[in-house]
Amino acid sequence: MHMTPLMKLEHIDKQFPGVKALTDVNIEFYAGEIHALVGENGAGKSTMIKIILSAYKPTAGKIYYEGKEIQLTGPLEASALGIEAVHQELMLVPYLSVARNIFLNHEPKRPGTGLFDVREMERRAKELLEGFGVCIDVTRPVKEFSASVWKMIDIARVVNLKPRMIIFDEPTAILSEREVDSLMKKILELKREGVAIIYISHRLQEIEKLADKISILRDGHHVGTMSGEGMNEEEIVKRMVGRDVSSFYSRRINPQGEELLRMEHVNLKKGQKDISLNVHRGEIVGLAGLVGAGRTEVAESLFGMNRILSGEIYYRGERIRPRSVSAMINRGAYLVPENRKYEGLVLRFSVAANIALSAFGRWSRFFYNKKKETEKAEEMIHALSIKTPGRTQLVGNLSGGNQQKVVIGKAMVTESEFLIFDEPTVGVDVGAKEEIHNLMDEFVRKNGGILMISSDLPEIIGMCDRVYIMYEGKIVRELQREELSDKNIAGYMLGAKGGDGQ
Structure with a gap:
């Protein structure tokens, strides 16, 4: 193994008003290694990712990259160092073509003209996606494709940047088995090429299959890093939740x-x-x-x-x-949609307002029953253990899993x-x-x-x-x-x- 880690986090703390998201986290990531991060929602995984991408500044602690301490001012600087992420949210521009999305801000130019070489872009985009087993018309706008194809386009976009470190945050959540297989192959290929990979997933069978190392976060603490060899799902779950899940x-x-x-x-x-x-x-x-x-x-x-x-x-x-x-x-009857970000929630509304949205008509006879909203919101936050500072918190600020619970809370209050x-x-x-x-x-x-x-x-x-x-x-x-x-x-x-x- 290379002696110097590509990235090292030392004594990292991160506090938000009223919440300690990370406490004294020490962890190392190596080139050519798949390092899985596991933990329940709210364990601190997303916060840690944002610190690595320098979207957040740690409250305390140091970050080393190739042995040197770094203090970046934002994701663009991280990207310049070769640190990229495939986020849980879909990060594409709906009305641009597939090819344009893959090459956004990195478009190949026609020699001597400064104009985009569209043909070259389309050829390379097609080739990239075929490497993932996705054969689609790259000249069409991405909005015409399903969520799982969006995901593959997003992954191709990141891989095309040839980064030295890639964070995969729940990459397979919306993929079919076949797409998951092509992605696994690609990740192993990236590992062979010496890329450092941080892999976050709730699908423990994938972690069992892929991970060289597994780090477990619980309530903002790094409770340990283990070798991926010989680790089984039960053992991971036990350490993750701190209890046996029979x-x-x-x-x-x-x-x-x-x-x-x-x-x-x-x-x-x-x-x-x-x-x-x-x-x-x-x-x-x-x-x-x-x-x-x-x-x-x-x-x-x-x-x-x-x-x-x-x-x-x-x-x-x-x-x-x-x-x-x-x-x-x-x-x-009520439908809880798959694409919760776009169909299930209003991210700029509070938790309570989102829970109330679906039953709005029921609770307003001549005027809106605010008391009922408060009551039902509290009931759902409790029933679903939604991790939120309170019902007035904006839904956009919650973790993915907690947003999903809010969508389900909405369904439950419709009676x-x-x-x-x-x-x-x-x-x-x-x-x-x-x-x-x-x-x-x-x-x-x-x-x-x-x-x-x-x-x-x-x-x-x-x-x-x-x-x-x-x-x-x-x-x-x-x-x-x-x-x-x-x-x-x-x-x-x-x-x-x-x-x-x-």
């Missing part, structure tokens, strides 16, 4: 109540065909499939966001044609009977996952019904009563609880007819 999924199976929703032979404008499924009170029904299989589009069709060409939808026994989101909320969760625990830690699952369990125990879209197989297996599996726009199989296994679900998701090799 079983993550404590679903109680309820008796099935009346049918809440039924779709019969529905064909959709965005191309999904012959969709038939149903959800009863008291059950959590899974919708599994790779990204792009059409799961979100099916959910959207129930809220008037994807037009129905033919087929029937029944809600509580009544035939309906979903017209709009608000019409469905009034019927008692809905039927909820659709699109990737409910993407990018949240083990503890938050458990809280969200308990809430879902309680919701169906109180006679609600849930349709859950998830790419997390353990979550699907642990939480669902039944699962419909989609492949290329069609439902290819319905599995009962006793048939749920990794192998079975993955088989159908990948389009292998037999699942279990039948």
Whole structure:
């Protein structure tokens, strides 16, 4: 191993008004090494990343880069040293083409003209993305592509800068299995090229696979760095939460109540065909499939966001044609979207205002019931253990996992009977996952019904009563609880007819 670390943090403290985010953190990162950072939401991972990128200045402590102490004034200086990050949030410009986004501020110029060499840019962008197994038209604006493709474009953008250190913050949260595989290959390739990699993920199986070293943060303290060799998920979790997690999924199976929703032979404008499924009170029904299989589009069709060409939808026994989101909320149905940043939250509003948004109409008869907002917000902050200084905190200032909890809090206060969760625990830690699952369990125990879209197989297996599996726009199989296994679900998701090799 190289004797000098590429970067070393020494006695780093970071305080915000009323919060000590990091306390006496000592940690070293080496070139050609994959160093995983794990910890629950609010453990201090994001703060540490921002200090490395010099978006935050530490309250105390020193940072060394290649053995020399550095004091940078911002991310541009960090970038000049070769320190880059793939952030959890999508950092692209929606209306620019894929190629322009990848080369933003680093455009190749035509010799002697100072003009952008668009053709060269497009050729290189295409080549870069193909290296990740993504074959798309790089001349189209990025807004035409799905969130997972955005993510791959963002990663290609960072890799193209040829940095010496890359921070991956929850890079796979919205990727399909296939995309995750190409990303893993790429990360191992970067490691071989001598790049220092900091990898943050709640998906412990990835950390097990990739990490040379694992550092654990708990409540702002660095509780230890271990070798990645021979580390298993249970051991990591135990150190992360400081307790044994015997079983993550404590679903109680309820008796099935009346049918809440039924779709019969529905064909959709965005191309999904012959969709038939149903959800009863008291059950959590899974919708599994790779990204792009059409799961979100099916959910959207129930809220008037994807037009129905033919087929029937029944809600509580009544035939309906979903017209709009608000019409469905009034019927008692609610969608918790996957892209929480853009569809689920108003980042400039407080926690309380966001929680209240969905029930606004319910609480305003002639004037708005502020007392009700306060009451419900406090109740949700408590029920979901949302880490926030208070209900008036702006949602934009919370960590990703806590933002996700606010989105779920919004759904819970609508007094809905039927909820659709699109990737409910993407990018949240083990503890938050458990809280969200308990809430879902309680919701169906109180006679609600849930349709859950998830790419997390353990979550699907642990939480669902039944699962419909989609492949290329069609439902290819319905599995009962006793048939749920990794192998079975993955088989159908990948389009292998037999699942279990039948």
